[in-house]
Amino acid sequence: MFGGFAKSIFGSSNDRYVKSLNPTIAKIASFEPTLQAMSDAELAAQTPKFRERLASGTKLDDLLPEAFATVREAARRVLGQRHYDVQMVGGIVLHRGEIAEMRTGEGKTLVATLATYLNALPGKGVHVVTVNDYLASRDASWMSQVYGFLGLTTGVIIPNLTDEQRRDAYHSDITYGTNNEFGFDYLRDNMKYERSGMVQRPFNFAIVDEVDSILIDEARTPLIISGPTDDKSELYMQVHAVVRQFAAEDYEMDEKQKTIILTEDGTEKAERMLEAAGLLEGENLYDFENTQVVHHLNQALRANMMFKADTDYIVKDGKVVIIDEFTGRMMDGRRWSDGLHQAVEAKEGVQIEPENQTMASITFQNYFRMYPKIGGMTGTAATEAAEFYDIYKINVVSIPTNVPVQRVDEEDEFYKDTADKFRAIAKKIREHAEKGQPVLVGTVSIEKSELLSEFLVQEGVDHKVLNARFHEMEAHIVAQAGRKSAVTIATNMAGRGTDIQLGGNLEFRMSDEHPDLVAGTPEYDARAAEITREIAAEKAAVLAAGGLFVLGTERHESRRIDNQLRGRSGRQGDPGLSRFYLSLDDDLLRIFGPDTLFAKMMRNNMEDGEAIGSKWLTKAIETAQKKVEARNYDIRKQVVEYDDVMNDQRKVIYEQRSDIMDAETVGEMVEDMRAETVNIVVGEACPPNSYPEQWDVQGMKTRAAEVLNLDLPVEDWMAEEAIDPEIVQERVQAAADAAIADKAASLEPETWTQVEKSILLQHLDHHWKEHLSTLDALRQVVHLRAYAQKTPINEYKQEAFALFQRMLDNIREDVTRTIAHANFQFEAPTALPELPDFITTHFDPFTGEDNSADIDAGTRGFVTTQLPPMQIVRPESQDIGQDPAEWEGRVNRNAPCPCGSGRKYKHCHGAVGPA
Known part of the structure; x- marks a missing residue:
């Protein structure tokens, strides 16, 4: 009670934090008159000046007010958009490595330019991470106009790029891409055999758009690169x-x-x-x-x-x-x-x-924790603030809207069963559509979307049904969902990154209705002016009808997803309405809800078609959602706990690979491995504190021949009086070193180094792959140790450590054996092997589908990398040719095969060998 009273007087800690940024906002505004008076060339010259000041010791925080003001002025000139003060607050939050929670329609894409520009000035690269390839390309094309004006370069990472194109994109000042592409490139880089083949630079700073979707929802499943076994x-x-x-x-x-x-x-x-x-x-x-x-x-x-x-x-x-x-x-x-x-x-x-065997894998949690600084933005993060801090050590800051929200959020309505609920929803949609109000309907699955569509057909309501497979097509349809009487049914994943503007969207209408017109021509301008007037008239009608009505067909497992749906309505102070319709058949209530006497009474006493609203039931739903959120958090936390064990080992292996690739010579490393192997071979045959007559002489001779390729006169050594294990070890070591030195002398030093590097990397990769497979199997069964009153994670840590030690011993022995037995009959240096076409997978935790190349699998297209402008190219048969031999490299391996078989390209005409 006292806490609520104090909050009403002093404001919450979040309010006080946002208020503390006001002096910085005022300082940014103070630079505006000076910057407005500059010419374009003078404004662009700010970037080299900032870089000179950084080189002389100025800190980024000290540059922030002037740099933010520069970006604001550049965006005003190039895009015709001036950052609001609340957007400046968002930029500061991102720069500080925190999450900016900003409502839908507040312009998060524009906010990102502030922190991105400032952190790109040192030249170490900034990654802007989006949820799909369409948004990565769209945002890169759109915002690169601002960065380019100020003299910074922009790259975009999408499927189907060559290593050279990826390397160029990563060496740009700012790189846009999806979480999948960034993660897979990291894994692939650590499977390369030469440093020059790697595409990424050291991690610096990342801004994650839709941070809750990427760092929480998608973090339930790891990224995996696999190959046949x-x-x-x-x-x-x-x-x-x-x-x-x-x-x-x-x-x-x-x-x-x-x-x-x-x-x-x-x-x-x-x-x-x-x-x-x-x-x-x-x-x-x-x-x-x-x-x-x-x-x-x-x-x-x-x-x-x-x-x-x-x-x-x-x-x-x-x-x-x-x-x-x-x-x-x-x-x-x-x-x-x-x-x-x-x-x-x-x-x-x-x-x-x-089956496919895992070659490399990483969780998003451990991938993004490698960035020294990471910021995020989304419309809904507050409900998961504890998880963001526990896992990533990132705070969530809720930023007020530029204009007060006018949307009305009505209480939930409950029905006895799904049929009653959907009949009521269809009638309600028809009522609102008839008075000109646009309706956005959110469903939790494609199946429910199609079922509701049947009810709407019976009611005679025109509508569009979307799912989360065609991102680019969705953007066009969702952008027009605010038109008069429009009814749009979408899964809760639909329409990310696209604002629903009341009356319609000029840009999308022009591209949809007049794709043949070229921007800047008199014909284009005349038609654009005409459509602008139509949109203004339509917007007035929609506002009079009450704005966008968001209707949820059931509650999601997470309150955050419900809030995302609600947030589609009421952007920038527009009026709006939202309501959820529930039934006792809904999955959330059926599986996790309260199976109480009250619920049973409801089922027995409610009439068909009867609706009730109850604060108690709304509270019960929220309690069920909190239970599921806590359960899902536990699942993700467990994923991280287990992956942390592997992550420590992954770092050791990847650092070892980097050391091998960067070293001018690896002779000392190979020599150390040989010494360790000799120590083990001798130690097995001549245990400490034992007498020579107790030694396994024959066993040592056999092991020396098998591992070191040596025929040792051990019987002669045994005849000596003063023989001891140390002397035996020195002699075996000397014989092994001499044999290898003879081999090395037969080759050029550069060739010998290349041979050693190749053998080291191949054995390292082979044993790491086998180790991952064993750890996967161990993890599947270690939970059974709980029946023996043991903690599974502790058991996993102990066994994983022992397995890792055993793997390192095996690597040393195998490298020593291979070099000792190999015969070299060539003069030219050996070429390092190329990486095969591995399978990349990241299963969507909601649909179970592989979304590792989402836009290609969805649109059967690819995104051009020329910026600006961005365009989606659809390689239909006439674009990619009729000959399947021409499709390689033009069709993504996860996309449907252009032949029309319905199978993925990699399993049809893109398969290795006969299709």
């Missing part, structure tokens, strides 16, 4: 034969968590059957040696007990095809990961295709 078809069939013999009492299922575990009796039964099949090492299923077998057993259990034919998948043409749970459509070319797809193939008795 060994064929394990026989193992899948053997494990499937075991799983078929289980009865219902042998396992426990949790459908909500989608997990399945063996009971104690089931574990004993599994051990007996696996032992009989020759798949078990030792007697205990959960011994470390059986990690891979347990992983396959768990996946076979899920495939047989949880995944149903004709519901989760179908068998078509001898292949298992996944069915999208939201749309019911087949997803050709998509495969479940982690061996699950192979387990389903074994269950259905079809040909088992080799």
